Amino acid sequence: MQRCTYEANPPAERDDGGRAHIALEDKIAYAMDALPRGVDVCWVHYTKSQSLISFSVVCCLNHHHPGLPCPLPPT
Numbered sequence: 329m330q331r332c333t334y335e336a337n338p339p340a341e342r343d344d345g346g347r348a349h350i351a352l353e354d355k356i357a358y359a360m361d362a363l364p365r366g367v368d369v370c371w372v373h374y375t376k377s378q379s380l381i382s383f384s385v386v387c388c389l390n391h392h393h394p395g396l397p398c399p400l401p402p403t
Contacts, residue, residue, distance in 0.1 A: 337381050339373040349373055359385070366391030 331352070339349040359369045363385060370384040388398035 334383070337375050337379075340376045340378065363387060366394075 334352060342348045355371060362369055366387045366389055368384065368386050368390065370382065372380065372382045375381055388400075390396060
């Protein structure tokens with residue numbers, strides 16, 4: 329996912345001023361740690377226009393499901 333795609337669809341802010349999401353930099357740090365270990369990463373939030381947006385990266389081979397084969401051969 330490109331940063332500009334996320335930034336074009338930022339999470340909605342709560343009416344009371346509280347945070348409803350973590351910072352993009354924290355999400356990226358988590359993804360950079362989890363993906364090499366075979367853990368999928370999914371981000372879902374409501375946008376300011378109240379649309380639901382989802383970003384997902386699925387690992388192959390997956391740490392939690394090592395018996396499932398990859399659908400595509402390695403490149």
